[in-house]
Amino acid sequence: MPRNLMLALAALSLSTGIHAEVLTDADEVIARADLAAYYGGTDGRSEVRMIITDAQDRQQRRQFTVLRRDVEDAGDQQFLVVFSQPSDVRNTVFLVDKHIDRDDDRWLYLPGLDLVKRISAGDKRTSFVGAHYFYEDVSGRRPSDDSHEFVETTDAFYVLRHTPIDPQSVEFTSYITWIDRNTFLPMKIEYTNPAGNVYRRVEVFGVENVDGHPTVTTSRVSDLLTGGRTDMQFRYIQYDVGLPESVFTERSLRNPPREWLQRPEN
Amino acid sequence: MKPWPLLLLLPITLLAQDDPWDDEDWGDDDEAAAWAGFIEAGLGTRLHSDPLLDERNTLEEVRWRIESEWQPGAATVSFKADAAYDGIEAGWDAEIRDLTAAFTLAEDYDIKLGRQVQTWGTGDLLFLNDLFPKDFVSFFAGRDDEYLKAAGNAIRVTRFSEMINVDFAWTPVFEPDVYLTGERYSFFSPLAGENIAPRPPLTAVEPDEKPANGEFALRLFRTFESREIALYAYRGFFKQPTALTANLEPTFAPLTAIGASLRQPLGPGLLNVEGSYYRSRDDRDGSDPFVPNDQLRMLAGYEWEARPNFTVGLQYYLEWTGDHSRLIDNSPSPEFEPDEFRHLLTNRLTYRAGRDKHTLSLFTFFSPSDSDFYLRPSYSYRHSDEWSLTAGGNLFGGSDAHTFFSQLQDASNLYLRVRYHY
Numbered sequence: 001m002p003r004n005l006m007l008a009l010a011a012l013s014l015s016t017g018i019h020a021e022v023l024t025d026a027d028e029v030i031a032r033a034d035l036a037a038y039y040g041g042t043d044g045r046s047e048v049r050m051i052i053t054d055a056q057d058r059q060q061r062r063q064f065t066v067l068r069r070d071v072e073d074a075g076d077q078q079f080l081v082v083f084s085q086p087s088d089v090r091n092t093v094f095l096v097d098k099h100i101d102r103d104d105d106r107w108l109y110l111p112g113l114d115l116v117k118r119i120s121a122g123d124k125r126t127s128f129v130g131a132h133y134f135y136e137d138v139s140g141r142r143p144s145d146d147s148h149e150f151v152e153t154t155d156a157f158y159v160l161r162h163t164p165i166d167p168q169s170v171e172f173t174s175y176i177t178w179i180d181r182n183t184f185l186p187m188k189i190e191y192t193n194p195a196g197n198v199y200r201r202v203e204v205f206g207v208e209n210v211d212g213h214p215t216v217t218t219s220r221v222s223d224l225l226t227g228g229r230t231d232m233q234f235r236y237i238q239y240d241v242g243l244p245e246s247v248f249t250e251r252s253l254r255n256p257p258r259e260w261l262q263r264p265e266n
Numbered sequence: 267m268k269p270w271p272l273l274l275l276l277p278i279t280l281l282a283q284d285d286p287w288d289d290e291d292w293g294d295d296d297e298a299a300a301w302a303g304f305i306e307a308g309l310g311t312r313l314h315s316d317p318l319l320d321e322r323n324t325l326e327e328v329r330w331r332i333e334s335e336w337q338p339g340a341a342t343v344s345f346k347a348d349a350a351y352d353g354i355e356a357g358w359d360a361e362i363r364d365l366t367a368a369f370t371l372a373e374d375y376d377i378k379l380g381r382q383v384q385t386w387g388t389g390d391l392l393f394l395n396d397l398f399p400k401d402f403v404s405f406f407a408g409r410d411d412e413y414l415k416a417a418g419n420a421i422r423v424t425r426f427s428e429m430i431n432v433d434f435a436w437t438p439v440f441e442p443d444v445y446l447t448g449e450r451y452s453f454f455s456p457l458a459g460e461n462i463a464p465r466p467p468l469t470a471v472e473p474d475e476k477p478a479n480g481e482f483a484l485r486l487f488r489t490f491e492s493r494e495i496a497l498y499a500y501r502g503f504f505k506q507p508t509a510l511t512a513n514l515e516p517t518f519a520p521l522t523a524i525g526a527s528l529r530q531p532l533g534p535g536l537l538n539v540e541g542s543y544y545r546s547r548d549d550r551d552g553s554d555p556f557v558p559n560d561q562l563r564m565l566a567g568y569e570w571e572a573r574p575n576f577t578v579g580l581q582y583y584l585e586w587t588g589d590h591s592r593l594i595d596n597s598p599s600p601e602f603e604p605d606e607f608r609h610l611l612t613n614r615l616t617y618r619a620g621r622d623k624h625t626l627s628l629f630t631f632f633s634p635s636d637s638d639f640y641l642r643p644s645y646s647y648r649h650s651d652e653w654s655l656t657a658g659g660n661l662f663g664g665s666d667a668h669t670f671f672s673q674l675q676d677a678s679n680l681y682l683r684v685r686y687h688y
Contacts, residue, residue, distance in 0.1 A: 047292060052621070060651045063293065084293060086651040087302035088687050091335075097492075103531055105492045112412035114385040118494075120535045122571035127621035130648070171574060228621075235292060250489070251426050255368065255376050258337070 026148040036184035038140040040213035041239030043069040055227040069243045078248035082256045093253045098139045109253035132221040132230040183214035199225045211239045303331035310408040310681030318452040318463035324679040325407045326353030341369040363417045378422040383415045388527045388538035394563045395498035395525040401444035408681030437481035443505040454673035456602040470507030471517040493530040510556035519557045520547035535570025552589025555597040560588035579614035602668045609635045638664025638671040656683045
């Protein structure tokens, strides 16, 4: 499997602008999409800002830096999210140990109380710091949580429908993903609720090549029922920065690792 | 009179709003200090008056928070302070919550020096091994939860390693809890046999300021897979003035504590178990009625998301007083002494709606052994990144006048706070 993975990765980095062969296995497409969206390089960093717009057009803003480290490609990962804006969440830190074979471990550090709060496993398809993004969207939904089938393959996209293995654990009955055939990045996702309506949409508006990795730089989540949305921008993106495992521990909650949070000069 | 006119200044800062998206401003990444904080007005009032106190309100303040951070060299200097006009104490009050220098030594040692808020342990609003100072006066008045933790002047050294992490906090001068003095709330006095509100307000005798009277707190901790394990030790004093001097003045008895905790996922939620043994150094055999006895404190809790956005947390807590029969035999007022076993159940219900815009919460303390309770309902509304509002209550009750929550019956209050973040 590691060799196949290496080939997949090699194909991934070469595939930009080249039409690879047409894939027909939905599980393989989703595995490559998962790698493309969440496992670029062995680690990475990015600054992120979100504009949250509610149905009345009122806006809120969040800004944070994300550090990511892959324990294993398509396997366990670690995330550290350090907030800088707005002032009431400044220095709040979110740590995720993402596991493939069990529930993720998640901690939130609240600086006002000096409190390391742990978040229970069930609590993942709820708003991430007031955004239309969910906690689960930060670290990615496990491909094995859903079953996957082809809807169609167009010139540009693999279109897949995903059905949750455990329908009780989620608010949707299914979702459809438009996966770019070149980059394997999911460019659009639409979620259907039990009433049969598309109520949530994720769209990618900007993709840039960063260190050979096609990378999302602008995206939006829309709540189609209320009319609210969250826009997200990614900047100062770097891959393979050499993040050590020790960055992803309780130490970084109380004392965020400045060395690794510092903005790169580019 | 009262400084409400301060609030008129707010619209000036509001003019500084701009379109946050089109600009290419990602903020500075240099070491320049950014000032932030909030202005908050709070009002809390009793459901019924306390016959011992003239003041009907429990909260009546305008509070200004200012905070910043600098990074000179490899160190981080943090500053966070409040200035508040308190209508109940009829005066201005300034408090530094954070003034620290933090730096790393020899890669593995994180040092933090100065005035700081510190927290450890696994309980939710129940503290066993966390013997850092707490401010129950703020907590009962309806101030933000963060004020439950009081700041202390301390040196904190944390060493990180693969084997085990070691956390050491030295507080050179004992920092007691902010305790009930009779100024804002009356409290039960076993000597008087009823609630009192002394004038001048009660001041407890604090330990002499000498090195041996400092507080030493130690935590060894490690995470094994998803399981967090910690061992604790403390040498200092009981944080509440529960002892009496020879002159019958309230004071703080010497305390040594050791404990352990565990926190891990279980089923759909999180389990926490914690225990601590409180060794009362001046009353080893439990016969001195003016000094608290040894106690074993145990806690078990479970929290899970019962429905999307609806979280339930349950805790069972036990205080087992050692040598209890000796305490009763020697006490001048045995009817007011704690039960041998004090049981406490807590329940936290949290419901968040509209992407955390609205938070409804109810925290319940209920003691079947003391037959008393404390309810903390609250509603928070986050209107924008700048404006938020919290309304809630602190409701106390019980059947015996002397138990912890029951003595605060006349402090039961409803409050409202409006906050502007800048």
